[in-house]
Amino acid sequence: MVANKNFHLTVKSPGRINLIGEHIDYNGGHVLPAAIDLNITIRFKKREGRVCHVSSKAKDDFKFNIYEPLKPKPNNHWANYVLGVINGILKLRPQQLSAFDCEIESDLPMGSGISSSAALECGITFGLNSLFNLNLSKLEQIKIAQKAENDFVGTKCGIMDQFAVIMGEEKKVILLNCETLKYELLDANIDPYKIVLLNTNVEHKLASSEYNNRRKVCEIAMEMIKSKYPHYHQLAQVPLKVIETLENELQESVLRRATFVAEEEKRTIDASIVLQNGDITKFGELMYASHEGLSNKYDVSCPELDFLVDYSKKHNSVVGSRMMGGGFGGCTINLIHKDYIQYYIELITKAYEDQFDLELSCIETEISKGVSIVR
Ligand code: GLA
Numbered sequence: 001m002v003a004n005k006n007f008h009l010t011v012k013s014p015g016r017i018n019l020i021g022e023h024i025d026y027n028g029g030h031v032l033p034a035a036i037d038l039n040i041t042i043r044f045k046k047r048e049g050r051v052c053h054v055s056s057k058a059k060d061d062f063k064f065n066i067y068e069p070l071k072p073k074p075n076n077h078w079a080n081y082v083l084g085v086i087n088g089i090l091k092l093r094p095q096q097l098s099a100f101d102c103e104i105e106s107d108l109p110m111g112s113g114i115s116s117s118a119a120l121e122c123g124i125t126f127g128l129n130s131l132f133n134l135n136l137s138k139l140e141q142i143k144i145a146q147k148a149e150n151d152f153v154g155t156k157c158g159i160m161d162q163f164a165v166i167m168g169e170e171k172k173v174i175l176l177n178c179e180t181l182k183y184e185l186l187d188a189n190i191d192p193y194k195i196v197l198l199n200t201n202v203e204h205k206l207a208s209s210e211y212n213n214r215r216k217v218c219e220i221a222m223e224m225i226k227s228k229y230p231h232y233h234q235l236a237q238v239p240l241k242v243i244e245t246l247e248n249e250l251q252e253s254v255l256r257r258a259t260f261v262a263e264e265e266k267r268t269i270d271a272s273i274v275l276q277n278g279d280i281t282k283f284g285e286l287m288y289a290s291h292e293g294l295s296n297k298y299d300v301s302c303p304e305l306d307f308l309v310d311y312s313k314k315h316n317s318v319v320g321s322r323m324m325g326g327g328f329g330g331c332t333i334n335l336i337h338k339d340y341i342q343y344y345i346e347l348i349t350k351a352y353e354d355q356f357d358l359e360l361s362c363i364e365t366e367i368s369k370g371v372s373i374v375r
Pocket of ligand 1: 021022023024025026115157158159160161325326327
């Protein structure tokens with residue numbers, strides 16, 4: 001590792017939460033994410049020659065030639081997050097990069113649904129944009145980062161994570177329309193509750209393939225809907241009553257997925273209204289309903305996530321809880337009364353360990369600003 005003083009630029013790139021609106025971004029609906037106060041720190045420095053060195057405290061270092069065509073590495077190598085964005089930058093700004101070093105350090109747990117992947121992609125894009133004066137707009141950076149994940153990593157993710165990481169602001173949640181990319185910053189009116197993430201420490205091996213599979217099923221549902229109702233273009237725009245008319249045409253599991261999408265879209269809009277009215281009890285109810293749909297209709301939960309959400313229902317200090325992100329493991333997001341956080345964490349940690357013989361990690365987090373330069 002090279003000492004900090006040799007680096008020319010340091011970037012902090014945050015993880016993200018999503019209060020509600022899960023598996024909705026790639027269906028063209030509304031989501032309610034925010035950036036948080038856990039970050040990946042990336043230090044950059046230009047160097048002579050052709051070879052770039054990328055080092056990380058947690059993973060193996062790698063090198064590549066910036067003047068040769070870039071291809072994804074096999075076996076889900078983590079380098080693909082970095083190579084993917086560089087490939088995207090070079091398409092928009094050909095020949096404007098030269099060799100550089102970068103060092104990566106993270107306090108974001110990986111595979112926990114807090115989007116360490118978007119933090120890395122966006123941090124690299126944002127840092128190189130500044131180091132090489134590329135003049136990429138924020139939206140261009142968001143799209144480069146998303147495309148890297150789609151094409152180099154192979155997860156056909158939507159735009160929510162990268163959008164939140166780049167556009168996040170302190171104490172604000174982002175009500176994002178994922179079709180038009182128009183957004184509003186809403187006050188996160190959740191006092192006296194705080195956001196606590198409970199990490200199951202379960203990472204499902206099939207998360208990426210199941211994710212792509214859900215996306216495919218939504219496309220199938222959409223094709224059928226369009227054949228009868230050609231004016232709909234995005235699944236999240238199709239109202240529940242229209243989906244109900246397709247009961248005999250759609251396969252049972254496809255119908256359940258489409259029903260979830262219609263209901264979750266409505267919940268997200270409702271949630272954004274009750275949040276602005278300060279009705280945190282109603283907001284919490286919508287979070288529980290979201291989990292119920294993710295678990296029973298969209299089938300992306302797992303026993304560990306379900307246990308954590310069910311457990312919270314017995315405790316008045318928790319106003320809302322649900323799985324967050326792609327699913328199959330990772331975290332639940334919980335709104336817990338600030339006076340009872342420690343007490344509740346002790347109880348649930350013990351109950352979780354007794355049930356699964358697994359450690360539970362608890363992260364109390366604040367909504368914070370998006371990717372930024374530290375020096
Ligand atoms: C992952 C993806 C996002 C989004 C969520 C589910 O985090 O990267 O695009 O689809 O899952 O809401």
